Amino acid sequence: MKTGYLGPRATFTDLAVREMFPEYESVAYTTIPDCIDAVVNDEIDIAVVPLENALEGSVNITLDYLIHEVDLPIRGELSAPIRQHLMVHPNQLDNWKEIKTIISHTHAIAQCHKFLHQELKGVRAEGYTSTAGAAQYVAEHSDEPIGAIANELAAKEYGLVIAKYDIHDFDFNHTRFIFLSKQALNLPIKPNYVGYKTTLMVTLPADHSGALHQVLSAFAWRKLNLIKIESRPTKTGLGNYFFIVDLDTALDDVLIPGAIAEIEALDCHVKILGSYPYYQLKK
Numbered sequence: 001m002k003t004g005y006l007g008p009r010a011t012f013t014d015l016a017v018r019e020m021f022p023e024y025e026s027v028a029y030t031t032i033p034d035c036i037d038a039v040v041n042d043e044i045d046i047a048v049v050p051l052e053n054a055l056e057g058s059v060n061i062t063l064d065y066l067i068h069e070v071d072l073p074i075r076g077e078l079s080a081p082i083r084q085h086l087m088v089h090p091n092q093l094d095n096w097k098e099i100k101t102i103i104s105h106t107h108a109i110a111q112c113h114k115f116l117h118q119e120l121k122g123v124r125a126e127g128y129t130s131t132a133g134a135a136q137y138v139a140e141h142s143d144e145p146i147g148a149i150a151n152e153l154a155a156k157e158y159g160l161v162i163a164k165y166d167i168h169d170f171d172f173n174h175t176r177f178i179f180l181s182k183q184a185l186n187l188p189i190k191p192n193y194v195g196y197k198t199t200l201m202v203t204l205p206a207d208h209s210g211a212l213h214q215v216l217s218a219f220a221w222r223k224l225n226l227i228k229i230e231s232r233p234t235k236t237g238l239g240n241y242f243f244i245v246d247l248d249t250a251l252d253d254v255l256i257p258g259a260i261a262e263i264e265a266l267d268c269h270v271k272i273l274g275s276y277p278y279y280q281l282k283k
C-alpha cells in the first residue's frame with residue numbers, strides 16, 4: 001500500500017501519515033488536490049489530507065475538492081495536536097527579531113496571528129505550499145532575513161533553529177486529517193481510537209421555508225448526535241449553500257437510512273461522504 005501527503009517531508013500531514021501508516025511507503029505532493037488526484041489515478045492507495053483546524057476552521061480546499069471534483073469516500077480520521085514554532089537559518093538566529101518576511105502554509109500563519117501582530121509587527125507573512133516547504137525554502141536562502149512557521153521535525157529535517165517555540169495563539173490547537181481511499185481500510189484498533197463518525201452532505205431545496213429545521217429534526221427525534229454542521233457554497237450562485245453534517249456514530253441499517261429517507265422526502269439531496277473510525281492524539 002502507498003500513502004500520499006502534502007509534502008515535502010516533515011509537514012504536519014507527513015506526521016499524521018507516520019502515526020497512522022508507519023509501515024507503508026509514502027509519497028509527497030505539492031498540493032492537496034495533487035494528492036487527492038493521485039488516489040483517483042491509482043498512483044497511491046490512500047491520501048491523507050487536512051480537513052479542519054481547531055483555531056482556523058475548515059481547510060476549504062480539501063472540503064471543496066472532495067465535494068466538487070472527486071468522488072472518494074472518507075475512510076478514517078486522525079485528530080492531532082499542532083505546535084507551531086518560528087524557525088530561522090542558524091545564520092539569522094542572533095537577529096531573528098529583524099526578519100522581514102515569514103513564510104508558511106496560510107492555515108499555519110492564521111493560527112499564529114496574535115503572535116505575529118504582537119511580537120513581529122510589520123513583518124510580512126507570506127503563504128507557501130506547506131509549513132515544511134517554507135522551512136526548506138528558508139534553509140536554502142541562508143542570507144535572507146526570513147523565517148518559517150513549522151513543526152520541530154521540519155526544523156531538524158532542514159537544519160533550521162527554533163527562535164520561538166509554541167507561537168500558536170491558543171493552547172488547544174488540533175487539526176483533523178482524513179484518509180481518502182477507493183478501498184476499505186483495515187484500520188487498527190489503537191489506544192487512540194475514539195469511535196465512529198458518519199459524514200453527510202445535505203443540499204436543501206431552494207426557497208423552502210423551515211427546510212433546515214426539518215432536516216435537523218430528522219436527526220434530533222432519532223437521537224442521532226450531530227458533532228458538526230457547516231455550510232459551504234454550492235458555487236452555483238450567491239446564497240446557495242449545502243451543509244456538511246457529522247454524526248457521532250457509524251452508518252447503521254435503521255436510524256441513519258431512516259433519517260436520510262425522511263430528509264430526501266423534503267426534496268433535499270443527501271450524499272454519504274463516509275462512515276469511518278476516528279483517532280485522537282492527545283498532547
Ligand SMILES: O=C(O)C(=O)C[C@]1(C(=O)O)C=C[C@@H](O)C=C1
Binds near residue numbers: 130
Ligand atoms: O503545511 C502543513 O504542514 C500541513 O500539513 C497543512 C496544514 C493545514 O492545511 O492545515 C496541516 C496542519 C496545520 O493545521 C497547518 C497546515
